[in-house]
Amino acid sequence: MKSMFRSFTTFNYRIWFLGALVSNIGGWMQATAQDWVVLTELTDNNAAAMGVTMALQFGPPLVLVSLTGWVADRFDRRRILFVTQSALLLLATGAGVLLLTGVMTLPIMFGFAAAFGVANAFDAPARQAFVSDVVSREHASNAIALNSASFNLARLIGPAVGGLLIVAVGTGWVFVINAVTFLAMILALSAMHSRELVPRVRQTGRARLSEGFRYVWGRPDLRVAFIMVFLLGAFGMNFPIFASTMALEFGQEADGYGLLSSILAIGSFAGALLAARRDRARVRVMVLAAGGFGVASLVSAVMPTYGLYALALVFVGFSTVTMLTTANGYVQTTTDPALRGRVLALYMAVIMGSTPIGAPITGWVASTFGPRVAITVGGIAVLGAFAIGAVWMLSSGRVRRHEEKRFRLTIDETRPVSVVDAVPEDFSEEVATTSPITLPELPERRVPHTAS
Numbered sequence: 406m407k408s409m410f411r412s413f414t415t416f417n418y419r420i421w422f423l424g425a426l427v428s429n430i431g432g433w434m435q436a437t438a439q440d441w442v443v444l445t446e447l448t449d450n451n452a453a454a455m456g457v458t459m460a461l462q463f464g465p466p467l468v469l470v471s472l473t474g475w476v477a478d479r480f481d482r483r484r485i486l487f488v489t490q491s492a493l494l495l496l497a498t499g500a501g502v503l504l505l506t507g508v509m510t511l512p513i514m515f516g517f518a519a520a521f522g523v524a525n526a527f528d529a530p531a532r533q534a535f536v537s538d539v540v541s542r543e544h545a546s547n548a549i550a551l552n553s554a555s556f557n558l559a560r561l562i563g564p565a566v567g568g569l570l571i572v573a574v575g576t577g578w579v580f581v582i583n584a585v586t587f588l589a590m591i592l593a594l595s596a597m598h599s600r601e602l603v604p605r606v607r608q609t610g611r612a613r614l615s616e617g618f619r620y621v622w623g624r625p626d627l628r629v630a631f632i633m634v635f636l637l638g639a640f641g642m643n644f645p646i647f648a649s650t651m652a653l654e655f656g657q658e659a660d661g662y663g664l665l666s667s668i669l670a671i672g673s674f675a676g677a678l679l680a681a682r683r684d685r686a687r688v689r690v691m692v693l694a695a696g697g698f699g700v701a702s703l704v705s706a707v708m709p710t711y712g713l714y715a716l717a718l719v720f721v722g723f724s725t726v727t728m729l730t731t732a733n734g735y736v737q738t739t740t741d742p743a744l745r746g747r748v749l750a751l752y753m754a755v756i757m758g759s760t761p762i763g764a765p766i767t768g769w770v771a772s773t774f775g776p777r778v779a780i781t782v783g784g785i786a787v788l789g790a791f792a793i794g795a796v797w798m799l800s801s802g803r804v805r806r807h808e809e810k811r812f813r814l815t816i817d818e819t820r821p822v823s824v825v826d827a828v829p830e831d832f833s834e835e836v837a838t839t840s841p842i843t844l845p846e847l848p849e850r851r852v853p854h855t856a857s
Contacts, residue, residue, distance in 0.1 A: 409681045412548040417539045417597045424593025426555045428490070431586025433563025435497060437666060438571055438579035439518070440645040441659050442504065446576065447511040452650050452776075454511065456768025458518045459645065463760035465522035466529060466753050474617055474750025477530040478743075482538060483602075486594055489528035494587035496520050501580030530750040537737060537745065538602050546685050546734045553730040554677035560670035568663020617747030620740070626688060627739075627748075629797045630732050631755050633695055633790040637728060638756040639763030640786035641698060643779070644669060646767050648718075650776035655711040668715045672722030677730055686734030692794035694728035695787055702784030706777045729756070 412418045440455060448454045466473065476485060500517045503509040540548040570579050621627045648669070652662040676694075683690070701724055705717035733752070740748045771779040 409547075409678065410551070412540050412544045412551055415540050415544070415601070417601055418544075418548060418551075420593045420596050421536075421539055422551065422555055424590040425552065426559055427589035428586050429556050429559030430563045430566070431583035433560050433666070434567035434570065434579050435583035436645070437564045437567035437659075437663050438576040439514070440649055441568075441571055441662065442509075442576045443511070443514060444649055444653075445659075447509070447514060450653060452646055452771040453765065453768040455646055455649070456643075456764040456766075458515060459643070459764040459768075460761035461515055462518040462522040462525075463764070465519065465526040466750075467759075467761065469523070469526045470750050470754035473526050473530050473753075474747035476527060477534050477746030477750055479746075482531045482535040482746075483594055483597070483599075485527060485531040486535065487591065489524050489531065490587050490590050490594075492524045493521065493528070494584050494591075496524065497580050497584035497587070501577045501584065504575070504577030504580060526753075529753040530746055533733070533737070533749045533753065534746045537742075539597075546683070546738050547681055549686075549734045549737055550677060550681035550683070550730050553726060553733070554674060554681060556677070558670075558674050560666065560673055562667070562670075564663040564666030564670070565660075566663075568660040568666075571659040571663070617744055617751050620744050621748060621751060625797065625801065627736065629794055630688070630691065630735060631752065633691065633794050634729070634732050634752070635755050635759045636786050636790040636793075637695065637698065637725070638759035640767065641702065641783040642725065643760070643764050643767040643783065646764065646771055647776060647780050647783070650771050650779075651714060652711075654776060655714070657711065661711070665715055665718060669718040669722040672719035672724075673726040674722075676723040676726035680727060680730040680734070686731045686738060688731075688735065688794070689798065691728050691731040691735065692791060692798060694724045694731065695794060696791035697724035698728060699784045699788030699791055702780055702787065706780040706784065 413422070439458070443455050443458050444450055444452070496517060500509070500514075503513065536548050536552055537545050567579055570582070621631065644666070648665040649662050652658075652665055655661070657665075680686075698721065701717060701720040705714055705721055708714035708717050736748060736752050737745065767779050767783065770782060
């Protein structure tokens with residue numbers, strides 16, 4: 406148990422965890438309210454409109470990836486988060502006021518969704534990379550997993566509370582309450598001890614996104630991880646569409662939809678805690694979790710009652726978070742520190758930017774053929790991701806027969822991968838002691854012979 410929470414020995418991480426938990430609870434409350442207001446107040450149960458809203462909100466990370474990755478590597482991430490959290494606070498307040506005054510329309514909500522997406526496009530890579538600045542390298546994997554636990558604990562509480570508040574006080578007040586919760590993150594950032602933050606490599610020159618692309622492309626393991634995450638994000642993680650349309654099919658209201666989101670988070674929270682127990686992120690866990698997600702999704706699509714569907718969502722949430730937490734931890738802990746911001750920007754662009762591709766398609770399928778067909782399509786897509794990961798593990802030589810037991814297979818997680826070296830422009834003794842840098846070997850120079 407102690408090893409599960411070893412990152413809490415760091416004061417800055419304890420403060421960060423609490424601030425993020427409060428802010429994330431508010432975020433999930435607002436997400437529930439936004440989905441419900443688009444589906445039931447601004448449209449007549451139009452799942453396609455919800456898909457467009459999600460596309461607008463998650464599109465900016467893909468469009469702005471070259472800029473957001475550069476910002477995360479070039480500037481102080483703590484200051485970036487001050488700016489992005491303040492911007493999100495103001496946006497939530499504005500949307501809440503328009504809802505309370507009855508001025509909000511679907512086009513205006515589309516505009517707010519895009520604005521939230523722009524702010525989150527800068528916030529997400531800086532927030533993900535900042536975790537590595539808060540804790541030491543040996544605790545990074547644990548801190549990432551606990552971050553996921555915080556996110557999913559909020560997902561457990563936020564939608565249920567949001568659903569109840571929608572019924573009790575209306576969607577507008579949910580946005581306003583979320584605006585207040587952003588203060589928790591801002592206060593946490595202010596309370597951190599700057600001297601205890603881990604020194605990191607910073608770019609002083611022009612940090613090109615192409616270096617991040619080249620780095621990822623030069624590593625087959627990261628390419629596979631990115632493809633799997635893309636398929637999950639595009640077709641499997643459209644839970645607002647799945648849960649809201651299934652709730653309506655079962656005759657539920659906003660509180661029933663919020664409860665489904667919270668039940669999904671029960672499995673998610675369990676998956677995040679188990680990830681925190683592991684000493685490091687492993688590719689095989691990511692691949693197996695993708696297979697588990699596909700199977701659980703297909704099972705949930707045929708559940709005949711609200712209760713059985715909710716039960717299946719526990720397993721969907723568990724496999725989803727296990728896969729994403731493992732992928733996130735693997736990308737962060739195996740990436741060169743000088744390129745971490747850009748690689749994480751690419752990672753967030755893949756996972757969040759895949760939504761504009763998949764959400765409108767999923768919304769159209771749900772509206773045309775029903776939510777069960779949409780869920781089935783998502784499950785099949787992620788089973789495809791599982792197949793891609795499994796084939797790569799077999800072809801890379803990581804799966805082989807056991808030395809003693811003939812019919813038993815073992816997976817070698819220590820097999821080296823091809824890594825593209827990246828030499829940072831700044832170098833200091835502090836960075837050198839925490840982030841060893843491998844320099845490429847230079848070819849031997851021939852000295853021309855001269856006559857004496």
